[in-house]
Amino acid sequence: AQRVTQPEKLLSVFKGAPVELKCNYSYSGSPELFWYVQYSRQRLQLLLRHISRESIKGFTADLNKGETSFHLKKPFAQEEDSAMFYCALSGQDGNKLVFGAGTILRVKS
């Protein structure tokens, strides 16, 4: 069964502090992992996907198959990073996504 776990419902950090949003997954094959973000009053949108290996808005995420994790990191948080973040997994059919429960990131000034 495919499962995505985001252990933190809320992560609160000060501006300028490092951020790490945790994501662990359960999948027997080779998954594709994504991070989606929803800013206040905006629609859910893709932030990044592991196959592209790029940094978006200063965020990066590395797929660790040994630890079955795909944690999202940013070295210095900004107030505009405050949002709901969802980790998601796509299995072999490449279409359906399984989402985690989400983590609210709150960056305080």
Place this chain on the structure above:
Amino acid sequence: DVKVTQSSRYLVKRTGEKVFLECVQDMDHENMFWYRQDPGLGLRLIYFSYDVKMKEKGDIPEGYSVSREKKERFSLILESASTNQTSMYLCASQFGGRQQYFGPGTRLTVT
């Protein structure tokens, strides 16, 4: 730019009413999805469709049905709304195995 629109941003219905939520995308995407978004539960897939007139159940299809008569339009139907269907409903479209594009959401309240 992909545009996914949903027929209503807010909807209030009474228990037992039949409810239609519509989603339209303008990018000729084959795949379309309906999710519900609840705090602490994330997004859960209700139904999805890979093509016109095709539909497949997601993880929580009970109490819902869907219709896809045209490629650009995917409708979610609550046959007899119940209070436990009060939620935010998100529609998404996708081309192949690429990213999903989401609509703005419909916040449905069933009283």
